[in-house]
Amino acid sequence: MSFQSVWFLLIAVLWVGYFILEGFDFGVGMLLPFVSRGEADRRAVLTTLGPVWDGNEVWLLVAGGATFAAFPEWYATLFSGFYLPLFLILVALIVRGLAFEYRSKYGKPAWRKRWDIAIFVGSALPALLWGVAFANIVRGVPLEKASSGSIEYVGGFFNLLNPYALLGGVVTLTVFLTHGAHFLSLKTAGEIRVRAHALAIRLGLVAAVTAVAFLVWSNLMLPSINTKFLVLSIATALFWVGAIFANLRGREGWAFIASSVAIATFVSGLFEALYPRVMPSSRGSQFDLTIFNASSTNYTLKVMTVVAVVMTPIVLVYQGWTYWVFRKRVSASQIQHPELGVLDTLHQ
Amino acid sequence: MNSLDLARWQFAITTVYHFLFVPITIGMGFYVAGLQTAWYRTGNLKYLRATKFFGKLFLINFAIGVVTGIVQEFQFGMNWSSYSRFVGDIFGAPLAMEGLLAFFLESTFLGLWIFGWDRLPKKLHLASIWAAATGTLLSAYFILAANAWMQHPVGYILNAQKGRAELTNIFTVLTQKTALTTFFHTIPSAAFTGAAFIAGISAWLIIKKKDVEMTRGTLKLGLIAMLISFVLVGISGDLTSRVMTQQQPMKMAAAEALYTTTESAPFSLLTIGTLDGSRSVFQIDLPSVLSFLSTGDFKGVVEGVNDLQAKYESQYGPGDYKPNIPLAYWSFRLMMGFGFLGAFFALLALFQMRKGGTPRGRWFVPAMVTLPFLPLLANSFGWIFTETARQPWAVFGLIKTSAGVSQVVSSGAVLFTLIAFTLLYGVLAVIEVGLIFRTIHIGPRPEVEYDVDTVGGSDNRPLVMSY
Numbered sequence: 001m002s003f004q005s006v007w008f009l010l011i012a013v014l015w016v017g018y019f020i021l022e023g024f025d026f027g028v029g030m031l032l033p034f035v036s037r038g039e040a041d042r043r044a045v046l047t048t049l050g051p052v053w054d055g056n057e058v059w060l061l062v063a064g065g066a067t068f069a070a071f072p073e074w075y076a077t078l079f080s081g082f083y084l085p086l087f088l089i090l091v092a093l094i095v096r097g098l099a100f101e102y103r104s105k106y107g108k109p110a111w112r113k114r115w116d117i118a119i120f121v122g123s124a125l126p127a128l129l130w131g132v133a134f135a136n137i138v139r140g141v142p143l144e145k146a147s148s149g150s151i152e153y154v155g156g157f158f159n160l161l162n163p164y165a166l167l168g169g170v171v172t173l174t175v176f177l178t179h180g181a182h183f184l185s186l187k188t189a190g191e192i193r194v195r196a197h198a199l200a201i202r203l204g205l206v207a208a209v210t211a212v213a214f215l216v217w218s219n220l221m222l223p224s225i226n227t228k229f230l231v232l233s234i235a236t237a238l239f240w241v242g243a244i245f246a247n248l249r250g251r252e253g254w255a256f257i258a259s260s261v262a263i264a265t266f267v268s269g270l271f272e273a274l275y276p277r278v279m280p281s282s283r284g285s286q287f288d289l290t291i292f293n294a295s296s297t298n299y300t301l302k303v304m305t306v307v308a309v310v311m312t313p314i315v316l317v318y319q320g321w322t323y324w325v326f327r328k329r330v331s332a333s334q335i336q337h338p339e340l341g342v343l344d345t346l347h348q
Numbered sequence: 349m350n351s352l353d354l355a356r357w358q359f360a361i362t363t364v365y366h367f368l369f370v371p372i373t374i375g376m377g378f379y380v381a382g383l384q385t386a387w388y389r390t391g392n393l394k395y396l397r398a399t400k401f402f403g404k405l406f407l408i409n410f411a412i413g414v415v416t417g418i419v420q421e422f423q424f425g426m427n428w429s430s431y432s433r434f435v436g437d438i439f440g441a442p443l444a445m446e447g448l449l450a451f452f453l454e455s456t457f458l459g460l461w462i463f464g465w466d467r468l469p470k471k472l473h474l475a476s477i478w479a480a481a482t483g484t485l486l487s488a489y490f491i492l493a494a495n496a497w498m499q500h501p502v503g504y505i506l507n508a509q510k511g512r513a514e515l516t517n518i519f520t521v522l523t524q525k526t527a528l529t530t531f532f533h534t535i536p537s538a539a540f541t542g543a544a545f546i547a548g549i550s551a552w553l554i555i556k557k558k559d560v561e562m563t564r565g566t567l568k569l570g571l572i573a574m575l576i577s578f579v580l581v582g583i584s585g586d587l588t589s590r591v592m593t594q595q596q597p598m599k600m601a602a603a604e605a606l607y608t609t610t611e612s613a614p615f616s617l618l619t620i621g622t623l624d625g626s627r628s629v630f631q632i633d634l635p636s637v638l639s640f641l642s643t644g645d646f647k648g649v650v651e652g653v654n655d656l657q658a659k660y661e662s663q664y665g666p667g668d669y670k671p672n673i674p675l676a677y678w679s680f681r682l683m684m685g686f687g688f689l690g691a692f693f694a695l696l697a698l699f700q701m702r703k704g705g706t707p708r709g710r711w712f713v714p715a716m717v718t719l720p721f722l723p724l725l726a727n728s729f730g731w732i733f734t735e736t737a738r739q740p741w742a743v744f745g746l747i748k749t750s751a752g753v754s755q756v757v758s759s760g761a762v763l764f765t766l767i768a769f770t771l772l773y774g775v776l777a778v779i780e781v782g783l784i785f786r787t788i789h790i791g792p793r794p795e796v797e798y799d800v801d802t803v804g805g806s807d808n809r810p811l812v813m814s815y
Contacts, residue, residue: 043814043815044814046814046815047463047811047814047815049815050459050462050463050813050814050815051459051460051462051463051464052459053459054414054455054456054458054459055452055455055456055459057418057455058447058451058452058455058456060418061417061418061421061447061451062444062447062448062451062452064421064422064425064447065421065440065443065444065446065447065448066440066444066447067440068421068424068425068432068436068439068440068443068444069436069440069441069443069444070440070444071436072432072433072435072436072437072440072512073433073436075424075425075432075436075440076425076429076430076432076433076436076754077429078425079422079424079425079426079429079432080425080426080427080429080754080755080756080757081756083426083754083757083761083765084761086422086426087426087765087768090418090419090422091768091772093415093418094415094416094418094419094772094776095772097411097414097415098411098412098415098776098779100815101407101408101411102408102411102779102783103815104814104815105783105786146755146756148430148511148755149511150430150433152755152756153756154756296436296437296440296514296515297437297514297515299514299515299516300437300438300440300441300514300515300518303441303515303518304441304444304445307444307445307448307449308448311448311449311452312448315448315452315456318452318453318456318457319452319456322456322459322460325460325464325467325468326463326467330811330814331808333808334808334809334810334811334814335810335811335814336810336811342404343783343786343787343790345790
């Protein structure tokens with residue numbers, strides 16, 4: 001296996017990790033208004049994310065950094081080409097992260113209400129846009145060779161809003177919503193758990209329909225049948241249905257694991273459909289960005305492989321350990337004085 | 349303005365803004381870890397109160413540093429894609445390493461620290477704040493190594509066919525003198541910044557007579573740490589300026605508005621008049637000091653702007669190789685001036701605190717209130733100096749900033765995001781400052797020992813920490 005293939009695989013792994021982890025974060029953020037009936041509920045829901053959301057987001061930063069290091073041409077073309085969607089994602093992630101940290105510092109309802117809106121929008125927007133972005137990459141976007149010799153994106157913002165890509169956005173949106181509901185029914189107790197459990201089933205069915213439609217479309221869109229992609233697509237559907245069944249039978253842990261695996265097979269399938277291209281061009285395959293024409297030198301890839309092979313397992317161990325430390329369910333009754341914030345003078 | 353100017357403004361605004369929070373985080377992280385260690389060792393609750401109080405301020409600040417940091421990584425690809433294509437083979441590696449080695453460590457262990465008060469054994473909980481603080485150091489190291497490569501590219505070859513620089517030795521990139529001196533200059537500056545924060549806030553609490561048992565100690569800690577780190581900033585600043593004179597003589601000449609090559613060059617303390625090489629109206633000079641600063645020898649020769657311009661024209665072809673000289677001149681002085689002023693206040697306050705005294709005098713309140721802002725200004729001017737005085741280069745001698753901007757992004761798009769980020773950052777600054785003032789106003793809270801529960805399963809104990 002060439003170092004280029006190794007890095008294609010590693011970047012796929014980073015996106016799989018990111019979508020599994022921040023996927024449920026996004027889901028929980030969107031579900032916040034729908035599973036809570038009061039301040040104690042809302043704070044319990046947010047507390048399930050408290051210790052982990054920031055670490056989850058680092059997967060995105062590492063995926064970005066790894067793309068920069070391993071495939072600079074891909075990084076440059078993608079980030080300058082998908083300019084406005086990435087800008088929107090940045091703004092969403094900024095306000096959402098601060099909302100988690102700041103919303104409960106004060107008890108004032110107007111203050112909290114505003115941050116709650118920031119959490120909802122800041123979660124929904126990236127959940128939708130990541131799907132739009134990935135679907136566009138798989139579908140192929142207008143890329144051409146510029147006078148400088150580099151392959152550049154020549155479409156506009158509205159080129160990215162085609163039906164296939166929008167369907168991709170709806171898939172990630174509904175999949176993350178469901179995944180978040182599985183996470184909440186696993187991590188909370190009492191009423192929130194009951195509501196999340198019920199929502200997971202309904203949302204899971206909606207997501208199943210959109211995801212199957214998207215995967216069928218994707219498979220048919222390819223010039224010839226890609227067996228591996230087909231197998232991964234079928235596996236996605238099976239695991240997804242498995243998650244719904246596990247949830248129905250009250251096996252919340254299994255439901256969460258199954259929806260995580262489904263996300264993994266889904267993302268892997270899209271990467272499989274791309275390989276060895278990283279950004280196919282809709283203007284002809286001579287303008288495709290591939291792992292060969294977009295990559296760094298073998299030396300750089302080798303250096304980065306050593307770093308990744310040493311560090312990734314270590315990161316997985318300590319990040320996994322965090323989930324073990326905070327394995328207990330959170331219930332609304334554990335939040336004392338939920339309507340007060342630490343910066344309200346009345347408190348104590 | 350064209351998209352190049354707009355992209356430069358965007359980079360300047362988002363980076364200076366981001367770096368207001370970064371040094372506070374790096375500095376405070378270690379002080380908070382130290383305070384918690386003191387509590388762990390002695391069991392004295394005043395240390396716990398200090399840990400929690402400054403920890404709260406640290407976290408309010410950390411959050412905004414984290415979220416504005418994502419913009420930094422995306423911006424290279426979004427606004428500077430031609431730069432990214434040219435340097436990616438080298439520049440991307442430290443960025444990816446920063447993510448893998450530093451960001452994961454910081455974020456994960458900070459999560460454990462914030463929510464782990466009643467979930468982790470005391471020792472492990474203490475270890476997690478140290479791990480998070482170490483993460484901030486690693487992060488600084490990798491990003492400074494990347495920046496040092498822009499100041500002084502090493503360990504690469506130019507691939508003319510692909511039109512890019514390619515890495516030949518990662519160790520040279522990570523351990524070159526420029527990277528090490530910059531790191532050794534930036535970290536004590538962060539320690540100075542964090543200490544000024546702690547000192548200024550503690551002084552305010554003393555004035556308000558809040559928890560004097562704790563705040564007297566933290567004031568002293570802050571002041572002493574300020575002085576120690578100031579000495580280190582000075583030593584490393586001296587090293588940095590020598591390395592800079594060697595590698596980027598134009599930057600030093602610009603900092604001094606020195607137009608002609610001079611032996612025993614003076615350091616100008618103040619110039620009134622123009623900086624364009626025509627005679628100044630009024631000037632105070634320290635004889636031979638510039639020569640000493642830049643070469644280590646009072647008789648050393650310092651190259652002047654005009655001579656360097658001629659030299660670069662013959663080396664790199666026709667063009668303007670002069671940075672914005674008034675900006676370089678003033679930012680260099682403001683960097684040092686604000687640092688000196690902060691250290692002076694710290695020394696004065698510490699002098700009055702000897703033998704159990706309390707600082708007093710009419711200077712004390714205004715000095716202590718401005719104290720936390722002085723290092724922030726010094727840091728910002730330091731970066732403005734080192735980045736703008738490298739111009740016209742993005743990577744010195746290799747690629748000009750004008751060649752780095754994205755070709756496919758319209759100036760309208762850059763203008764739009766520039767305005768949006770500026771407005772958003774402005775609003776966030778107001779919110780952040782409001783939260784910090786409020787936290788200081790409330791002051792340290794009484795604390796009790798924790799009952800740590802590390803057993804699994806579900807229970808209904810109230811949470812010590814919740815969102």
